[in-house]
Amino acid sequence: MKTIELDRETLVAVYNNSNAIGRKTIKEQLGEKFSEILPITNRVKTLKDAMEELGEEHEAVKVYRSMEWNLRDTMPDIKAYLQLRIITAALNEGWEPQFIDGEYRWYTWYELHTKEEIDRMDEKEKKRLVLLDGRAYASSCCGLRFSTSRNASSYSFSSFGSHLVFKSQELAEYASKQFIKIYADFCFLPKEKESK
Structure with missing residues (x-):
């Protein structure tokens, strides 16, 4: 058998374009170094990547698939929640919170800014914003930006369900930025439909 060497970028592309059997073969060939060579954030x-990472038999994927058609035009927050459960499970690579002493759990944190607040910011502050146009959600111009990730164990209130927490701050920050549109659908009520 001939050995073929691939750089990381090519290997990621091959993995992402493979079917379930191809992905399994790559995982087996790389063994323990799999997550080091192909980090979950790659x-x-x-x-779609998250669903393929988990597989169709994963409980979160099965629940989403069973409701996907019914949620296509309604309840974007529920649809987004089901999608975020899949994304979170995939990024956590099997880790689930145990709710034990000393366990850290991370979740996303956003700030909502009105157009007036953005207008008052200096250029340096504006450059920090990762804006998502909020007109579809609030019917006025505003922006949503990822602010930071928070450690869930240091607070006594519950603002985020355990299905949406991450095992590391880095994963929470990655998800916050990579999937901002899905988080926006989850966090905001849709704009009321105009009456005819």
């Missing part, structure tokens, strides 16, 4: 860039 493998999961879209909802």
